[in-house]
Amino acid sequence: MFGKNMSRIGEQPILIPEGVTVEKQDRLISVNGPKGKLELSIVALIEVEIEAGNINVKRSNDQKKVKALHGLTRNLLANMILGVTAGWSKDLELVGVGFRAQVNGSKITLNVGYSHPVEVEAPMGITFEVIDNTKIKVSGIDKQLVGQIAANLKRIRVPDVYKGKGIRYAGEYIRKKIGKSAKVGVAGAK
Numbered sequence: 001m002f003g004k005n006m007s008r009i010g011e012q013p014i015l016i017p018e019g020v021t022v023e024k025q026d027r028l029i030s031v032n033g034p035k036g037k038l039e040l041s042i043v044a045l046i047e048v049e050i051e052a053g054n055i056n057v058k059r060s061n062d063q064k065k066v067k068a069l070h071g072l073t074r075n076l077l078a079n080m081i082l083g084v085t086a087g088w089s090k091d092l093e094l095v096g097v098g099f100r101a102q103v104n105g106s107k108i109t110l111n112v113g114y115s116h117p118v119e120v121e122a123p124m125g126i127t128f129e130v131i132d133n134t135k136i137k138v139s140g141i142d143k144q145l146v147g148q149i150a151a152n153l154k155r156i157r158v159p160d161v162y163k164g165k166g167i168r169y170a171g172e173y174i175r176k177k178i179g180k181s182a183k184v185g186v187a188g189a190k
Contacts, residue, residue, distance in 0.1 A: 010070035014055040033084025083141040090150035091170035112157040
């Protein structure tokens with residue numbers, strides 16, 4: 001097995017692809033690429049070394065908290081590099097009769113069964129795309145922000161457990177409950 005002081009994720013070097021520049025100023029790491037620029041502030045217990053096209057993340061000691069920060073910091077830096085080169089996206093689906101979405105500039109308008117349409121403004125660095133009026137793609141370079149905006153959109157109309165109507169992630173399985181009348185029918189048959 002692995003030794004006590006080894007973080008399997010934190011020890012892996014991060015390859016810096018061509019077209020991406022990584023700069024370090026004190027505790028601030030800046031990653032600049034074709035799609036934009038991201039910054040991350042590093043905790044004092046973690047040290048980041050940039051050398052020969054690689055980023056190496058080191059930790060100061062073997063305490064449990066520091067080990068966790070070691071792997072986390074390495075993954076955050078790797079996600080930043082992926083974000084500025086390829087970008088991140090989350091897909092959502094609208095399920096329900098008459099449910100539809102429409103993009104107006106940087107806003108998305110959702111008609112999801114309420115008496116009024118719901119408008120959501122895209123924050124800086126996020127773009128919305130609607131396909132076939134029922135599929136939404138949330139895109140951006142910051143993985144955390146893309147996931148948070150997708151979760152906020154889903155929260156507007158959480159899928160119903162009886163009919164499955166609502167906003168869900170693409171491919172998400174919603175476990176449905178059987179209704180009250182179905183339960184009564186089964187119990188009455190005994």
